Amino acid sequence: MKMLVTGATGHLGSLVVEALLRTNTAADLAVSVRSPEKAEALRSQGVDVRQGDFDQPETLAKAFAGVDRLLLISTDGDNETRIRQHQNAVHAAKQAGVGFIAYTSVVNAEHNPLSLAEVHRKTEQAIRESGIPYTFLRNNWYLENEAGSAQAVIHGAPWVHATNDSQVGWATRRDYAEAAAAVLAGEGHENKVYELSGKLRTQAELAAIAGEVLGQEVHVQNVDDAAYADIMKGAGLPDFVVSMLVDMQAAIRQGALAVESDALETLLGRPAQPLSEGFKAILAK
Template sequence: MSIAVTGAAGNLGQGVVESLLSRGVNEKIVAITRAPEKIKPLLQRGVEVRPGDFDDPASLVKAFAGVDRLLIISTGGDNPTRIRQHQTAALAAKEAGVGFIAYTSIANASHNTLGLAEVHRATENAIRQTGISFSFLRNNWYLENESGYIQAALAGAPIVTSAGNGKIGWALRTDYAQAAAAVLAGPGNDNTIYEFGGTLATYDDFAAALGQVLKKKVSVEHVDDETYGKSLAANGMPDFVVAFLVGSAHEISQGALDVAGSDLAKILGRPAVALPEALKQLVEQIKK
């Protein structure tokens, strides 16, 4: 038996591999990345490192050879590129004889209105079409996505957003990583869909929790989409990033991430790290 993780040189991938190691799984752990030199130290810990490039189908078939359980971590880039790469990975898994695929998706992927949700709907469909047993890990929102707001608050600036009172299920990347490792290593996860996320909260809740950590008031400026976009552009954000962030904030204001559920706590065997404690950890990391 072997468990493989793609994107193993990335932050989430490294977290999943570390979680598998800490669980003491009996299966061989295979770390797959297009930059194997970045994770060579894993070799000394008994992890097999294999090269694999989502733009090179043959390399993925080779990387997936002999793998029983596979985690496909979603790639970066524009939507068409990501969809193509994910479809390539799904087909390679089928050709290699993989028995189970877990995939890092997005909250409520079937109906989510965020622009990036298109990628995850297409990928879930591609994986279903392989006929391979699957588990879709529908991760809500990474708290690390808000590092810019944390840095702004540290500098005394307000949180500027057009997300309104939209609720978000923030959780730390480590919680998502540990949950993915648990699904890969544990039984009973065939053909499952998990809605992973922390306790639902708004940006006002976020600011209040961050204020507790920083021991000062953190204010929120609620603005419209146009004003939010202008503020991002004024801070040097490229046009495509501005469009993505404004679009995401708008959909969040309409409830795109307002997806409740207890799946993360159920799989972890404990509650997700609460927002104040999670923010405390991120603040400490940012200050280093």
């Protein structure tokens, strides 16, 4: 059985590969990366490193050749670019005769008000229409998304958000990666949709966990969208990023990430990593 992970040198992909190599031989694993020279460490371990560019579909068809099980990790960029890239990948997988696709989506993809959910809805649709057996790994929010807030607190700033008391199912990137590895290398996951969330918490509850790790009281400041935008601009973020973050805060406020599920721990076969441990790893960098 040949497994392939796309984006294997990225934050999530590298952790997936690390997890797979703990329980599978390198000969069973291939990776598709835009720049193979960045994956030399994997090649040296015996991993089959292939060149694949989501904007050059002909390279994807070659990269996916002979692959039984594919993990398609969602790309970065604007929605239009990501949708096009993902559709290229699905088409190439179909051409190459790939037998299974696991795809990293977002919780409640069909109805999620996050603007980025459009990418996942359309990609899930393309995978279903391809006829290839699939698993949708609908990830909630990565704890690492809050690294900026934690770093700001260290420098004396409050923990700022605009989500009121809405809840989010934060989990560490490592847990999401290990769940993806379990599905890619496992059995019985065909045509399943997994809503993957940690325990639901508010921003205030998350900030309290960060405060425990830091050994200091964290002042939490819940603001409206306009104030949040001003604070982000004051932090030096460009306007397009500020707009994106404000939209995210508004969607989270509407309950976009308040999806409760035990599927993550079921796939892991263990409790989720405590968020305190996740914060320690974030702050150590």
